[in-house]
Amino acid sequence: SQKIEQNSEALNIQEGKTATLTCNYTNYSPAYLQWYRQDPGRGPVFLLLIRENEKEKRKERLKVTFDTTLKQSLFHITASQPADSATYLCALLSGTYKYIFGTGTRLKVLA
Amino acid sequence: GAVVSQHPSWVICKSGTSVKIECRSLDFQATTMFWYRQFPKQSLMLMATSNEGSKATYEQGVEKDKFLINHASLTLSTLTVTSAHPEDSSFYICSASRTSGGTYNEQFFGPGTRLTVL
Numbered sequence: 001s002q003k004i005e006q007n008s009e010a011l012n013i014q015e016g017k018t019a020t021l022t023c024n025y026t027n028y029s030p031a032y033l034q035w036y037r038q039d040p041g042r043g044p045v046f047l048l049l050i051r052e053n054e055k056e057k058r059k060e061r062l063k064v065t066f067d068t069t070l071k072q073s074l075f076h077i078t079a080s081q082p083a084d085s086a087t088y089l090c091a092l093l094s095g096t097y098k099y100i101f102g103t104g105t106r107l108k109v110l111a
Numbered sequence: 112g113a114v115v116s117q118h119p120s121w122v123i124c125k126s127g128t129s130v131k132i133e134c135r136s137l138d139f140q141a142t143t144m145f146w147y148r149q150f151p152k153q154s155l156m157l158m159a160t161s162n163e164g165s166k167a168t169y170e171q172g173v174e175k176d177k178f179l180i181n182h183a184s185l186t187l188s189t190l191t192v193t194s195a196h197p198e199d200s201s202f203y204i205c206s207a208s209r210t211s212g213g214t215y216n217e218q219f220f221g222p223g224t225r226l227t228v229l
Contacts, residue, residue, distance in 0.1 A: 041223065043220035043223045046218070101147075101154045102154055
C-alpha cells in the first residue's frame with residue numbers, strides 16, 4: 001500500500017543549528033513533492049516544491065532534497081530560530097492534481 | 112496574492128444539526144477546490160475535490176450524502192456537514208488551485224474551520 005512517513009516524534013534543536021526533517025514514501029512515483037509549514041489551529045502554508053528531476057531546491061534558509069531512488073526527501077532549515085517552531089508536512093502529488101500528505105513532524109527550536 | 116478564506120473559523124453545534132462551511136478564493140479564480148479533514152496530531156486527509164460547475168469527486172470512505180459540497184462559482188465552495196455527530200468534530204481545511212489539473216498546480220490553503228459537535 002502507499003505510505004508517506006515522517007518522523008512522528010517531535011524534533012527539538014538548539015537555536016542556530018540546522019534542523020533536518022525526513023519524508024519517506026513507498027509505492028509512489030511522485031512527479032512533485034512539496035513541503036508545508038503548519039502552525040497550531042491554522043491551515044498549511046506552502047514552503048517549497050521540488051520536481052522528480054531536481055536533486056535539490058533552496059529558498060533562503062530552507063533546502064529540500066529529493067532522492068527518487070531512496071524514495072526520500074530531506075528538508076533542512078539552517079540557522080534555525082524559535083520562530084521556525086511549527087509542524088512541517090510533506091506532500092506528494094498522486095496522479096495529476098491530488099496531493100497526499102504525511103503526518104508531519106513537529107519542530108521546536110529552543111532559544 | 113492567492114489568499115483563501117474560510118468561514119466560520121470555528122463552530123459549535125448540537126448533534127443532528129447541519130453546518131455549512133464556506134471557502135473563498137479572494138484574489139484569484141479557483142477552478143478546483145479541495146476539502147480536507149484533520150484530526151489532532153494527524154495528517155490532512157483529502158475528503159473531496161470539486162471543480163466549478165460539476166459534481167464533487169469524493170475519496171473512498173467519505174459519505175457524499177453526509178458531506179455535501181457545492182462549487183457554484185470560481186471563488187466559492189461550500190461544505191455542508193449534514194446531521195452532524197460528535198465523531199464529525201474535526202478541523203476542516205479547504206484549498207484552492209488555479210487550474211483544473213494536468214500539470215503541477217499550487218494549492219493555496221484556507222485557515223481552517225474547527226467544528227465541535229456536542
